[in-house]
Each structure stands twice: as structure tokens, then as C-alpha cells.
Amino acid sequence: MNKPLVSVIITNYNYALYLSDAIKSVLNQSYQNFEIIIVDDGSKDESATVLEKYEAEYPIKIQVVYKKNGGQGSAFNSGFELATGDIVAFLDADDYWYENKLETIVHYHKKHAGIQHNLLINNEIPFVLLEDQVEKQKRLLEDYGSFGTIPTSGLSFVYEKLKPVFPVPTEYEICADLYIKMFFLNEGNDIFSLNDAFANYRHHDNNLWYNNQSVTSDYNEITLANLNNRRKQYGKALINRLKPAKIYVEAGLNSHTINPHAKIGIYGTGAIGQEVYKRLKSKNYTVQFFTDSCSNKEGLTLNDVPIIPFHKIEEDEESYDLIIISSSAQTEIMYELKEKGFPASKYRGLYL
The missing domain is CATH 3.90.550.10 (Spore Coat Polysaccharide Biosynthesis Protein SpsA; Chain A)
Structure with a gap:
């Protein structure tokens, strides 16, 4: 051709x-x-x-x-x-x-x-x-x-x-x-x-x-x-469909190489964020915090990890090495971070 x-x-x-x-x-x-x-x-x-x-x-x-x-x-x-x-x-x-x-x-x-x-x-x-x-x-x-x-x-x-x-x-x-x-x-x-x-x-x-x-x-x-x-x-193995949150993690997180000593934050407190947390913990990574755009969650914890409003994360770049965007709205979140001038090396999404 x-x-x-x-x-x-x-x-x-x-x-x-x-x-x-x-x-x-x-x-x-x-x-x-x-x-x-x-x-x-x-x-x-x-x-x-x-x-x-x-x-x-x-x-x-x-x-x-x-x-x-x-x-x-x-x-x-x-x-x-x-x-x-x-x-x-x-x-x-x-x-x-x-x-x-x-x-x-x-x-x-x-x-x-x-x-x-x-x-x-x-x-x-x-x-x-x-x-x-x-x-x-x-x-x-x-x-x-x-x-x-x-x-x-x-x-x-x-x-x-x-x-x-x-x-x-x-x-x-x-x-x-x-x-x-x-x-x-x-x-x-x-x-x-x-x-x-x-x-x-x-x-x-x-x-x-x-x-x-x-x-x-x-x-x-x-x-x-x-x-x-x-x-x-045709005698092929049947396909079992995982829940969407698990698919995001299995498809997306496996495509990343993460420094084992990195201080990690998870952007997203829903099902995808919690699945990412489970996977990171199973690999002995340290999750410092959860975050999202809702300021009314300040002071709460998830899996004994503090939830910190994102506006406070913005003010303290030294508190983390990497934020993993763990939300079904990840494209919108990453677009917003890019517009705000966040260094691309400081955040990653779950690539399908």
C-alpha cells in the first residue's frame, strides 16, 4: 500500500x-x-x-x-x-x-x-x-x-x-x-x-x-x-469484566515506573483513588495524602491517610514528589494543572 x-x-x-x-x-x-x-x-x-x-x-x-x-x-x-x-x-x-x-x-x-x-x-x-x-x-x-x-x-x-x-x-x-x-x-x-x-x-x-x-x-x-x-x-476463554475503577488501575497504573522512595499524593477520593491506594500499598509505596477540589473534606482521613484540600497542596510543592490523578475526570484535572503551570514531572494520569 x-x-x-x-x-x-x-x-x-x-x-x-x-x-x-x-x-x-x-x-x-x-x-x-x-x-x-x-x-x-x-x-x-x-x-x-x-x-x-x-x-x-x-x-x-x-x-x-x-x-x-x-x-x-x-x-x-x-x-x-x-x-x-x-x-x-x-x-x-x-x-x-x-x-x-x-x-x-x-x-x-x-x-x-x-x-x-x-x-x-x-x-x-x-x-x-x-x-x-x-x-x-x-x-x-x-x-x-x-x-x-x-x-x-x-x-x-x-x-x-x-x-x-x-x-x-x-x-x-x-x-x-x-x-x-x-x-x-x-x-x-x-x-x-x-x-x-x-x-x-x-x-x-x-x-x-x-x-x-x-x-x-x-x-x-x-x-x-x-x-x-x-x-x-471457538473454544476461547470467556472474558470477565472488572469494575471500571479496577480497569483504570490495571490498565493505567501498570504503564508507569515510579520511584520507590517517592512521596506520593493521590488526587481523587472515590473508587478509582481507593483502588490506586490499594495497589500502591501492595507495592510498598508511601502515600502521603489524598486530595481533591472539595475543601470541606479537610481534616478527614481515608484509609488513615489525611485528605488535604488541593489549594493547600498548591502552596507546598515540597510536600510531594508525584501526584497520581485517580479520577474519571482526569483529563479535566490534568488540563487544569497544566493551565496553572504545574510541572509535568509532578503529576501523572492513568493512561488507558
């Missing part, structure tokens, strides 16, 4: 307001050997007007499919049926890519069947923390039941390796990218991670997944059942 063709699949449902940005972000890529397949999943807004304009202007590059509303899974299936590229990259119609996205993934797909990269939420905060330039998603799935976190617009795959995964069950009205990732890994492939962001993830009032994250747990259970049914057929 000297200059592989990339099939870009954009699925759309009532995102006329954002659709043009998504399409233009592909058209403006530094890498230009691509085809765009846009599947409109029965939109009731002005999406058709937007799509007709671009299809007329770029008849060679863009192909539009209009279908009855059936959800993300069925829309992915319609797009994949028409894909002719060597690589398949997915883009949600309310997101958009940065101009070097395709150039970057094409480079890495020379060696890797699956790629995931970070995104910026509204061009500000990273979507998640990824351990950079490693393949470990298959191991995390099989050892801990980790389903990963990168959404549709950060995923791409070599076509031939993705082909056995399709079709996606139509029960996946949302979270169809979850099914694709898990069954791609189950086929013996791995996914290479890039922590750099190559797309904007748009958080808005009509975002189908971001505003309905409670539904994700239902799709997690459906996916785990589907996955284990498949593994049972």
Missing part, C-alpha cells in the same frame, strides 16, 4: 447544523486519496439539502446513501457495503478531523491493523489519556474486560482485517463503535494508540452518546454477552 485508498464513512442523523464541518474536514485533508461515503439514517432536518450540495460538487469523491432510520449499527453496515478502500476510517457527522488526520493514520497503518487516536472535546480538553504509541488494547480486553473509550471519529482499520467483524447487529442503535472495536480485537488484531488529538469531539445538546452515557452500561452488557457467545463457539 504505497498510497492506500481510505474509505471515510460518515453516519448522520439530524446533524445538518454540523454536517458541513465534518465533510469539509475530510475534503481539506493533507492526504487526498480517499472516498467519502455518507449514510443518512432517516434524518428529518435539513441534512438532505446539505448532502445534495456536496454530492453535486464532488461527485467523484462523495457518495450519499439515504436510508430508513435504523440506528448507528445499520448505518455502519450500509456504509461498509460500499467501501472500496484499503483502510476504513469512521467519522461522526457532528465531529470533524484536523487536516493531518489521514496523513497520520495512513503512515501508522503500514504496520498496524487498527488505530485509535485522541480527540479534543470542543477543541479544549483531551477526550481521554492514552498510553502513546503502544498496542495493548487486546491484552486489556482479555485480561480485564476493558472496552476502551475512544469514540467513532478516532477509529480506523485495515479493510481486510475489519471485514470479518461486519455486519454489526442492528440492535446497536448507538455504541456500534464499541461492537466494532471489541470484535476486531477478538479476531486476534490489536489497536495502536496515539495520544495526540487529530479530531474535534463536539459536545452539544443533541449529542446522542455524550448526553446518554447511562445507556452505555446496557450496551457494555450486550457486547460482553455477544463477545462471550462468540468466544464459546
Whole structure:
């Protein structure tokens, strides 16, 4: 694949307001050997007007499919049926890519069947923390039941390796990218991670997944059942899914080398923070304090370790060597620390 063709699949449902940005972000890529397949999943807004304009202007590059509303899974299936590229990259119609996205993934797909990269939420905060330039998603799935976190617009795959995964069950009205990732890994492939962001993830009032994250747990259970049914057929060991806090620790803490004599603080007093504490204690590390942004916990202890308000930690950098961010809001916390000028060597997150 000297200059592989990339099939870009954009699925759309009532995102006329954002659709043009998504399409233009592909058209403006530094890498230009691509085809765009846009599947409109029965939109009731002005999406058709937007799509007709671009299809007329770029008849060679863009192909539009209009279908009855059936959800993300069925829309992915319609797009994949028409894909002719060597690589398949997915883009949600309310997101958009940065101009070097395709150039970057094409480079890495020379060696890797699956790629995931970070995104910026509204061009500000990273979507998640990824351990950079490693393949470990298959191991995390099989050892801990980790389903990963990168959404549709950060995923791409070599076509031939993705082909056995399709079709996606139509029960996946949302979270169809979850099914694709898990069954791609189950086929013996791995996914290479890039922590750099190559797309904007748009958080808005009509975002189908971001505003309905409670539904994700239902799709997690459906996916785990589907996955284990498949593994049972092929005589593979079944996957047991750990609690999210344990997944964070197993996936994230193991990627760090920590000085055994370091004075450590844990930012986060919830389930993830307590799991990090257990793991550090089991390795004979010394935890000096817990901290978070709530000043009303001052004077309290957790596991006999004092909870110190973060504003007091800010005033005394000598009291610790390293703060481990142990919260589901770790990207926001790390962004805040960076903005405040904290030395990067003084804090770490849990990289998935």
C-alpha cells in the first residue's frame, strides 16, 4: 500500500447544523486519496439539502446513501457495503478531523491493523489519556474486560482485517463503535494508540452518546454477552469484566515506573483513588495524602491517610514528589494543572 485508498464513512442523523464541518474536514485533508461515503439514517432536518450540495460538487469523491432510520449499527453496515478502500476510517457527522488526520493514520497503518487516536472535546480538553504509541488494547480486553473509550471519529482499520467483524447487529442503535472495536480485537488484531488529538469531539445538546452515557452500561452488557457467545463457539476463554475503577488501575497504573522512595499524593477520593491506594500499598509505596477540589473534606482521613484540600497542596510543592490523578475526570484535572503551570514531572494520569 504505497498510497492506500481510505474509505471515510460518515453516519448522520439530524446533524445538518454540523454536517458541513465534518465533510469539509475530510475534503481539506493533507492526504487526498480517499472516498467519502455518507449514510443518512432517516434524518428529518435539513441534512438532505446539505448532502445534495456536496454530492453535486464532488461527485467523484462523495457518495450519499439515504436510508430508513435504523440506528448507528445499520448505518455502519450500509456504509461498509460500499467501501472500496484499503483502510476504513469512521467519522461522526457532528465531529470533524484536523487536516493531518489521514496523513497520520495512513503512515501508522503500514504496520498496524487498527488505530485509535485522541480527540479534543470542543477543541479544549483531551477526550481521554492514552498510553502513546503502544498496542495493548487486546491484552486489556482479555485480561480485564476493558472496552476502551475512544469514540467513532478516532477509529480506523485495515479493510481486510475489519471485514470479518461486519455486519454489526442492528440492535446497536448507538455504541456500534464499541461492537466494532471489541470484535476486531477478538479476531486476534490489536489497536495502536496515539495520544495526540487529530479530531474535534463536539459536545452539544443533541449529542446522542455524550448526553446518554447511562445507556452505555446496557450496551457494555450486550457486547460482553455477544463477545462471550462468540468466544464459546471457538473454544476461547470467556472474558470477565472488572469494575471500571479496577480497569483504570490495571490498565493505567501498570504503564508507569515510579520511584520507590517517592512521596506520593493521590488526587481523587472515590473508587478509582481507593483502588490506586490499594495497589500502591501492595507495592510498598508511601502515600502521603489524598486530595481533591472539595475543601470541606479537610481534616478527614481515608484509609488513615489525611485528605488535604488541593489549594493547600498548591502552596507546598515540597510536600510531594508525584501526584497520581485517580479520577474519571482526569483529563479535566490534568488540563487544569497544566493551565496553572504545574510541572509535568509532578503529576501523572492513568493512561488507558
